[in-house]
Amino acid sequence: MVDDVTAAxxxxxxxxxxxxxxxxxxxxxxxxxGQAIARGRHLVVQAGTGTGKSLGYLVPAxxxxxxxxxxxxxxxxxxxxxxxxxxxxxxxxxxxxxxxxAVLKGRSNYLCRQRAAEVGEAGAVxxxxxxxxxxxxxxxxxxxxxxxxxGAATAxxxxxxxxxxxxxxxxxxxxxxxxxxxxxxFEPAARAWAAVSISARDCPGAYRCPSGDSCxxxxxxxxxxxxxxxxxxxxxxxxxxxxxxxxxxxxxxVVFDEAHEIEAVMTDSLGSEVxxxxxxxxxxxxxxxxxxxxxxxxxxxLEAASLVDDALAPWVGRRVAPExxxxxxxxxxxxxxxxxxxxxxxLVASLRRVDGGGDGDRNDGGDARARRDRAVLAGGHLIxxxxxxxxxxxxxxxxxxxxxxxxxxxxxxxxxxPILAEHLWPDHTGVLTxxxxxxxxxxxxGLPAPDTDEIDVxxxxxxxxxxxxxxxxxxxxxxxxxxxxxxxxxxxxLIDAAGGRTLALxxxxxxxxxAADAVRQRVPHRLLVQGDLPKSxxxxxxxxxxxxxLFATMGFWQGVDVPGPSLSLVTxxxxxxxxxxxxxxxxxxxxxxGAAFRQVDLPRAATLLAQGVGRLVRSATDRGxxxxxxxxxxxxxxxxxxxxxxxxxxxxxxLDEVLAFLRGLG
Ligand code: SF4
Numbered sequence: 001m002v003d004d005v006t007a008a009x010x011x012x013x014x015x016x017x018x019x020x021x022x023x024x025x026x027x028x029x030x031x032x033x034g035q036a037i038a039r040g041r042h043l044v045v046q047a048g049t050g051t052g053k054s055l056g057y058l059v060p061a062x063x064x065x066x067x068x069x070x071x072x073x074x075x076x077x078x079x080x081x082x083x084x085x086x087x088x089x090x091x092x093x094x095x096x097x098x099x100x101x102a103v104l105k106g107r108s109n110y111l112c113r114q115r116a117a118e119v120g121e122a123g124a125v126x127x128x129x130x131x132x133x134x135x136x137x138x139x140x141x142x143x144x145x146x147x148x149x150x151g152a153a154t155a156x157x158x159x160x161x162x163x164x165x166x167x168x169x170x171x172x173x174x175x176x177x178x179x180x181x182x183x184x185x186f187e188p189a190a191r192a193w194a195a196v197s198i199s200a201r202d203c204p205g206a207y208r209c210p211s212g213d214s215c216x217x218x219x220x221x222x223x224x225x226x227x228x229x230x231x232x233x234x235x236x237x238x239x240x241x242x243x244x245x246x247x248x249x250x251x252x253x254v255v256f257d258e259a260h261e262i263e264a265v266m267t268d269s270l271g272s273e274v275x276x277x278x279x280x281x282x283x284x285x286x287x288x289x290x291x292x293x294x295x296x297x298x299x300x301x302l303e304a305a306s307l308v309d310d311a312l313a314p315w316v317g318r319r320v321a322p323e324x325x326x327x328x329x330x331x332x333x334x335x336x337x338x339x340x341x342x343x344x345x346x347l348v349a350s351l352r353r354v355d356g357g358g359d360g361d362r363n364d365g366g367d368a369r370a371r372r373d374r375a376v377l378a379g380g381h382l383i384x385x386x387x388x389x390x391x392x393x394x395x396x397x398x399x400x401x402x403x404x405x406x407x408x409x410x411x412x413x414x415x416x417x418p419i420l421a422e423h424l425w426p427d428h429t430g431v432l433t434x435x436x437x438x439x440x441x442x443x444x445x446g447l448p449a450p451d452t453d454e455i456d457v458x459x460x461x462x463x464x465x466x467x468x469x470x471x472x473x474x475x476x477x478x479x480x481x482x483x484x485x486x487x488x489x490x491x492x493x494l495i496d497a498a499g500g501r502t503l504a505l506x507x508x509x510x511x512x513x514x515a516a517d518a519v520r521q522r523v524p525h526r527l528l529v530q531g532d533l534p535k536s537x538x539x540x541x542x543x544x545x546x547x548x549x550l551f552a553t554m555g556f557w558q559g560v561d562v563p564g565p566s567l568s569l570v571t572x573x574x575x576x577x578x579x580x581x582x583x584x585x586x587x588x589x590x591x592x593x594g595a596a597f598r599q600v601d602l603p604r605a606a607t608l609l610a611q612g613v614g615r616l617v618r619s620a621t622d623r624g625x626x627x628x629x630x631x632x633x634x635x636x637x638x639x640x641x642x643x644x645x646x647x648x649x650x651x652x653x654x655l656d657e658v659l660a661f662l663r664g665l666g
Contacts, residue, residue, distance in 0.1 A: 012092035025457035034060035048459025073258035113211035165192035179216025225249035238269020259432035271412035311336035348379035399583035421446030473634035488518035500525030500547030563618035
């Protein structure tokens with residue numbers, strides 16, 4: 001098996017467009033992954049930039065004879081696997097291998113035939129637009145985007161362009177083969193797409209749906225079930241676990257690429273959330289289905305939604321203790337949740353009694369029955385989530401987040417390790433890989449130590465000669481009044497020496513704008529600032545215009561790939577410690593007690609710092625400087641933990657040396 005992997009990898013990389021090259025780290029990774037799958041042992045692989053880690057796990061996965069799900073954190077990587085790497089492997093192994101693969105997305109990424117039929121037949125664009133609780137998380141790995149809220153439209157007030165977009169989507173539904181939103185030739189507004197799509201939470205399933213036989217999402221799932229390798233995003237994998245295994249086809253092995261993201265994604269996916277928007281959406285649905293006499297029940301639920309809103313308001317930005325929500329609580333929030341629960345139970349019971357038409361067969365009763373079934377299903381999920389709030393365990397944390405139209409009460413597990421240890425690792429071999437594996441990740445994810453191996457295959461890049469790490473030890477403490485001006489002075493000098501070509505990373509929007517304002521007047525190069533353009537357009541412009549600088553915040557610390565002369569300098573404004581008010585991290589700190597800093601904050605800062613530093617060298621010929629404008633990296637007791645996670649670059653605290661190095665890059 002291991003020799004087969006080596007031979008197949010050599011053949012596939014030799015056929016790469018650039019002629020390919022032998023990468024010892026990639027080969028070591030592929031052999032280790034092959035062995036891990038064959039032996040059923042979990043494997044954590046740190047594979048530095050340039051390893052070619054996707055082929056390092058895909059080739060052994062393809063040869064394993066097992067069914068494999070690959071979960072990625074970004075769409076860019078998902079596209080790379082499906083459009084480049086996997087087709088190359090299929091071609092390299094030849095038709096005799098019979099390797100098949102598929103991409104599977106969350107249900108709301110596919111047009112819903114049933115909702116499209118209802119909108120089309122009834123011309124019910126207004127009604128459909130009212131039923132979407134925009135901004136709510138939906139099982140299936142997706143979130144209905146905020147900022148374009150449903151419910152704003154009232155009968156007779158079609159928002160400009162939305163109705164036309166829906167009609168365009170209905171026309172597309174007649175011609176598309178896949179129903180995949182990504183294949184649209186235009187970007188619909190969130191509300192237009194919401195009118196013809198559905199979340200996994202609200203879909204009754206093909207068996208109970210009149211359009212089940214022609215359902216795009218079901219077809220995609222069937223294709224995935226017939227495939228050897230299925231590519232998904234990590235959120236969808238989290239939704240799969242949260243659903244008890246109902247989302248993805250059976251599989252033997254799961255590969256998590258960008259494994260440094262797993263803990264955060266699973267924390268999010270394995271939680272739940274309740275908002276008044278969700279309650280109101282159900283009431284609006286129910287009003288169209290219930291006889292007039294039941295209107296009072298709908299009004300009761302709408303009143304309960306308002307009470308929930310009022311009770312959530314004082315908690316925005318704060319954690320909510322379990323006793324506030326526990327059964328019998330006399331706190332206003334607990335009482336409001338309890339009242340909403342009871343009224344929803346009555347409403348859903350009434351919905352169940354509605355004769356949707358037909359005698360139970362999914363094709364009897366048609367659209368009316370389908371709408372009733374969906375409302376009952378959505379109501380059942382909402383009741384479950386509200387009831388769960390009344391009995392939160394000490395292993396969960398609840399808090400209230402602000403949102404454009406209504407606050408949201410969210411619940412997450414404090415630790416995901418015990419859940420994964422019970423529900424994932426016993427039945428699936430896990431392969432986890434990242435360029436920066438956070439310290440202690442395997443333990444926090446519940447991987448059983450006796451059955452788990454960890455390796456580091458390094459990076460093929462010559463960091464020692466090509467890159468310099470500069471720590472600006474002379475800068476004053478950030479909290480002093482003259483710190484910002486001193487940082488701006490240093491940044492301007494560095495950017496000038498680099499001839500532009502700078503990615504300036506910040507830990508806050510405020511710091512980014514302050515630095516951009518201060519530096520803009522002092523360097524002759526164009527400054528692109530996050531927020532001026534969409535992320536992809538900013539990155540494209542930065543890549544295309546060689547002497548341009550890009551100032552950006554946390555969304556650009558990872559996943560930005562700019563090889564070549566456009567990037568010679570990465571500046572980092574401060575060590576990226578997590579926010580002190582993050583509710584999940586607060587709960588973890590309390591559990592860790594005196595070890596909180598080292599167990600909770602330091603590993604996250606080390607990983608994110610390494611991700612930021614990793615933006616610099618993206619190809620074997622890249623050269624440049626990473627400048628950390630935070631003197632703590634030169635002085636703090638914990639600096640060794642942070643420096644230990646970085647590539648093996650030469651280090652200096654001498655500004656003159658750095659300026660000379662940058663000028664020498666030409
Ligand atoms: S099963 Fe029916 S309701 Fe569910 S996504 Fe498919 S068409 Fe839509």
